[in-house]
Amino acid sequence: MSNNVHPTAIIYDGARLHPSVIVGPYAVIHKDVCIDEGTTVGAHCIIDGCTTIGKNNNFYRFSSIGGMPQDKKYGGEPTRLEIGDNNTIREYVTINTGTVQDVGTTRIGNDNWIMAYVHIAHDCQIGSHTIIANSVQLAGHIHIGDWAIVGGGTAAHQFIRIGEHSMTGGMSAIRQDIPPYVLGAGQPYRPAGINSEGLKRRGFSAEQISAIKEAYKIIYMRKLSTEQALDEIKQYQEQHPDTRTVLQPFLDFFQTHSRGIGR
Template identity: 60%
Template sequence: MMGAAQIHPTALVAPGAVLGEDVAVGPYSIIGEHVRIGARTRIGPHCAIDGHTVIGPDNHFYRYCSIGGIPQDKKYAGEPTALEIGAGNTFREFVTVNTGTVQDAGTTRLGDDNWIMAYVHIAHDCQLGDHIVISNGVQLGGHIHIGDWAILGGLSAVHQFVRIGAHAMIGGTSSVRQDVPPYMIGAGDSFRPVGINAEGLGRRGFTPADVQVLKDAYKILYRRQLSVEQAIEALAVLQAEHPGEAPAVQTLLDFLRASSRGIARP
């Protein structure tokens, strides 16, 4: 250990753990020997952080979090897989985040400034970006990818290998079984998109012209009865017609071209 970490007398910190300056470890928490924790991170009471886990600075783990546990995968055979967490994230009560598996990248990753509410489960090999909000009780299966600024409503469940695009908004109690393209808003069992997350996009600096072009893109994707391949061709034409809004459309095109599960439909 190094720096001026503040460790409660009842906490157990393994000799090999590395704690940055001003890290605080609360009562009865346990830190494993392969854990590295960045400066100013706060760990509440009764947390367990183990595995090959690297945590950046300025994170906050509330009470009873379980971070870096082994994958809930019967194929796991004790390989030294990992978990990487960026900076400035908040993990509320009873959040669980597992390490990766050798069948995928081997590492579960979370970016920066994510807000993870109580009782959320983030399974092995998930890849989460930045500024994501995951509400209470959301359950993420393995190998899920979630883009920046996405919002997942409470008690929703996401099937393994699903991808959720940037700025998408998933309503509460949804069951997400196929990929959700960027910018979409919707809900349901199973999840059904109903439009573009226009209000959220405006808050994040998208121009009215961006939002209008993305509304047109939604109509191409969902209102014209096109296949994904046909929609991609039509979206490329839309992008060429609106060069000022091309980056926003490109994000949607890149997502559709990479989708392997198929996209959620109304």
């Protein structure tokens, strides 16, 4: 056994750990788990299921990773959990594997900051660079885009989508999709503008932020139908070609949303 594995840890036969992986006291790693270099598994963590974990992740003590879905339809199928690189996963986080009713794989991207007591249910697809604050509860099949921030204590309904660069205030109840760039909060969640400060920090220009604000006004403040609003945003793109790239995620999201948009 590697010197990086505490003698009280249990590593099942078949588990594949890079020699650099650090495993703390009383951690349990099951047979179908693969962990790449530089990752730390804290004390009392359990990593289960068909789980693949990338490089330089840090699992704090008592997290439970790769458990079977909390779905009564689950019949023991060999579904998966895939976690990328450079993620921080704090105390008592639970992340479940997927189900055959969806893609069969729960996925976590890279460079995510997942705080204590977060639950990520089966088949969720989490992008990269997200912040998911303490006690967020994500039901099954939720998609979260890159750079999104979900405030502490938020509960999100199954199948919703949370767009890239959006920000949700704490204790929100999310029942419908949240488009990219949008800022909001509440029970139920209500939009309140765009995440201007976050966009500035990520290098969006003043012109790009102004274009996103205009799209937000068209959708939320002009009392247009969704179809009328999207047509007006497309016209705005044609009149301002340099905004096409930054507005396209907004348009694409509205054309493919699954549970309706909270307006």
